Structure formats: structure tokens, C-alpha cells
Amino acid sequence: MPRAMPRTAKAVVTAKSVMRRKVITVKDNLLAGELARLFEAKRISGAPVVDREGRLVGVVSKSDLVRHECEGADLYKDADEPLPKGFHIENPDRTTVADIMTPAVIEAAEEAPASEIARLMRKRHIHRVFITKDKRLRGIVTTLDLLKLLED
Numbered sequence: 001m002p003r004a005m006p007r008t009a010k011a012v013v014t015a016k017s018v019m020r021r022k023v024i025t026v027k028d029n030l031l032a033g034e035l036a037r038l039f040e041a042k043r044i045s046g047a048p049v050v051d052r053e054g055r056l057v058g059v060v061s062k063s064d065l066v067r068h069e070c071e072g073a074d075l076y077k078d079a080d081e082p083l084p085k086g087f088h089i090e091n092p093d094r095t096t097v098a099d100i101m102t103p104a105v106i107e108a109a110e111e112a113p114a115s116e117i118a119r120l121m122r123k124r125h126i127h128r129v130f131i132t133k134d135k136r137l138r139g140i141v142t143t144l145d146l147l148k149l150l151e152d
Helices: 032-042 062-071 114-124 143-151
Strands: 046-050 056-061 128-133 136-142
Touching: 032 046, 032 062, 046 136, 056 062, 056 128, 114 128, 114 143, 136 143
Parallel strands: none
Antiparallel strands: 046 056, 128 136
16 A cells, blocks of 8 residues: 655745845935935835934835825925016925824734735735834835735
């Protein structure tokens, strides 16, 4: 009579094995205009926000920038009285990352299974989960990182 083959344990893929360790972070006092230029230069759509001590305090994305632009669209309307010829009012945008970021940070431990991170992304409708230890950023897992698992 043939013997049954023993079941082998399925290897669990963890956040540590799929995360990117080199993460572009932004300070909470960075101006929104500078943030937009950074996103374009680095070809990224979001970044974790850290305070002066390097602690993770939020997340900011292109969606936040768009929302800011849409909400601020009517802030620069001309005054009721016309200005003398040759004069204009300039209102520089002094909005900082702290003003537009999402302060809630979705994070996971390095030991978290990739399937748990995928579930978290799907349920929360987010595209990135920060991998932390003691509120310090260790890495990032994005939807693209998880899609790469399907390719292999």
C-alpha cells in the first residue's frame, strides 16, 4: 500500500521580505509646492511624513495635493475694488505638508504576512502600508510590491 506524502508547510511571505527599505520621506514643514515637485522628480505618488525627530506622523499623496488645489481654487478671487493699473495682489501658497497630510498612519510589523498587508490595503482602500518598529519607519510595502509576488 503506497504511503501518503507528508504535507509540507507553506512558506509565509512576510513584509520584511517584500518591503522596500529605501523610502523617500518628507518633513511635515515642507511646502506643498515643493512636495509636488518632489513627487514629479522622484516619480512617486505618496510619501510618509516624519517629524523633526524622524517619527512617522502621517502620509501625504498626490490626492492630498489635488484636494488642496480644488479647495483653494476660490481663495484668490479678485477683490471687489479694482487695483490701480500695474498693481496686482500676489498670494503665495504657504501650505505645508502638515496642513494637507493624513495623520492616520496604516502600519504593520516586519513579521506581518504579506497576505495580511494585502487584506489591509483592500479593506482600507489604500496603496501603501508602512513597516515600522517603535514608531520608526523600517520600510514600505505598496500595491506594486504585492503585485510582483504574483509574477514570480
